[in-house]
Amino acid sequence: MKHNDYINKKVELNYNKSKLNFNLSQALFSSFSIDAGTSMLLKTVVKETDEESISSIYDIGCGVGVIGIALQKSFPNIKEAVLQDRDSLAVEFSKNNGELNGLSSIEYSTDLALLGVENRKFDLILSNIPAKAGEKVLINFLSRSGSFLNENGKCCVVIVASLANFAESTLKNAGCEILFKEYNKQYTVLHYRGYSNEYSEDFSSYIRNTETFDFDDHQYKMDTVYNVPDFDSLSFQTTLSMAMLSSYRIKGKALFVNPGQGHIPVYLSIKHGNDIGKIVVAGRDVLKNKITTHNLEKNRNKIDTESINIPYIDSLLEIEEESSFDFLGVEIEPVPGANWYSMIKETAKSVLKSGGLLFITGKSSPMHQLLKETKGFSPVEDKKFRGFRAVLLKKN
Structure with missing residues (x-):
């Protein structure tokens, strides 16, 4: 890490029989603990997924890397992991946390969602969707993300409760199949597949x-x-x-x-x-x-x-x-x-x-x-x- 003074706190995460550590920063989302939405998403993924069938993952808006690193560390057959964020500092922290957890094969990408991975397919696409992304951005992401899946792959996302109905209706309008839903007062998790070709592939x-x-x-x-x-x-x-x-x-x-x-x-x-x-x-x-x-x-x-x-x-x-x-x-x-x-x-x-x-x-x-x-x-x-x-x- 070039600037250790950007590290605010180090936290532990026990996930799927793996013990992990993460450096957090006050310059990035969730600077004092792993946020509840991410934890909820991770629990549903391990509960609803045949982990041995997963060989490739794509973590979009990865932040400090919690979701992608937790899966790469604990799922036995992952050979390809892409962690992406539009914030270069977030990607820097993801790299640091990958090294902190002994992972050297992760691919890191500084770009907007679904850009820079053209012609690639994944078994799992995951995202803790930012609440302030903007309606057009959310529609485009939810409608297109399934096009980057392998045949039996799925997208797993968590979104704030106030946007849950909007997310569900967007997926249905795009012809997606909702495979799983879990919710509480704060967040909703959705697992889905399917996509629409009606949306742009640029920013x-x-x-x-x-x-x-x-x-x-x-x-x-x-x-x-x-x-x-x-x-x-x-x-x-x-x-x-x-x-x-x-x-x-x-x-x-x-x-x-x-x-x-x-x-x-x-x-x-x-x-x-x-x-x-x-x-x-x-x-x-x-x-x-x-x-x-x-x-x-x-x-x-x-x-x-x-x-x-x-x-x-x-x-x-x-x-x-x-x-x-x-x-x-x-x-x-x-x-x-x-x-x-x-x-x-x-x-x-x-x-x-x-x-x-x-x-x-x-x-x-x-x-x-x-x-x-x-x-x-x-x-x-x-x-x-x-x-x-x-x-x-x-x-x-």
């Missing part, structure tokens, strides 16, 4: 709205996604950020970390045009990286654009050359107990050219911690608005 189901935005006499169109801010209007934080950057000429090679829907890079690419030679978007969340790249293309941006999925900002130190960027923009992702602020400064000092601009934005309180010491940088501008703060620095 278009994640798109929530298409909106036109206006800022600083510049108009641009954006496709926006579920569960990411700024989907129908500019937030206070984004408004503050764009207002500050509107006064400066951004040119050369620009790097945006945690780009959200892509408002800031899209706005700057329109405002400065050919002054920007290349745009790199990077961050933990595959969906944010994908939608930002998509929106740059949507606005007829001809700037060379690259997308990088990384678990930590200082992962860029292993990818990007020193003094290679003229601009670095970062939306902070504070993690309690972790030295995230030093990682930002170390990365900025390495990748920025002398005279390059460092722009940082986030909630005011953690921004204060970050800016206690800015050796190697000179202040350019510092503004606060409605609980948010934006700072522009220049590398000496």
Whole structure:
């Protein structure tokens, strides 16, 4: 594990006669214990499955890897296990927990659900479905997931009780057969097979709205996604950020970390045009990286654009050359107990050219911690608005 300070707690799990250990993180779902939905799903799988017949599994939205690792460890004949999450940090923790439990043959994937596994089939597909994924995303997943099954395979999912009726009706509308159902006041588990061919095989189901935005006499169109801010209007934080950057000429090679829907890079690419030679978007969340790249293309941006999925900002130190960027923009992702602020400064000092601009934005309180010491940088501008703060620095 590159950054052990991201580990919040280590927990034990006894499952199907196997004893397992998992590192958890406050940066990820269920940071203090294995959540009740996952435990409920795992119990139904071992109860309702001939474990000796299972040779391949696909854990979607794997988080820290509990479901996939528990099955790989305790089912005797699994030869192929794919653990996938859209969050690069979750995949990093899954890898760490796989090693912690003595497993070396697991395949890890950083991507959106059902992407990156084309033309593959599995005996078991499993997911603790995120409640905030978005209706279109859920319909697409539930309707299509069965198409990745072997002949006698099945999908096993757990979903919050408030979405259970919606999930069941979606499966029935897609022509799926519900093989098993168990529920309590919090969760419902469904085992099913079957699928519909009526849904897309790309990330278009994640798109929530298409909106036109206006800022600083510049108009641009954006496709926006579920569960990411700024989907129908500019937030206070984004408004503050764009207002500050509107006064400066951004040119050369620009790097945006945690780009959200892509408002800031899209706005700057329109405002400065050919002054920007290349745009790199990077961050933990595959969906944010994908939608930002998509929106740059949507606005007829001809700037060379690259997308990088990384678990930590200082992962860029292993990818990007020193003094290679003229601009670095970062939306902070504070993690309690972790030295995230030093990682930002170390990365900025390495990748920025002398005279390059460092722009940082986030909630005011953690921004204060970050800016206690800015050796190697000179202040350019510092503004606060409605609980948010934006700072522009220049590398000496």
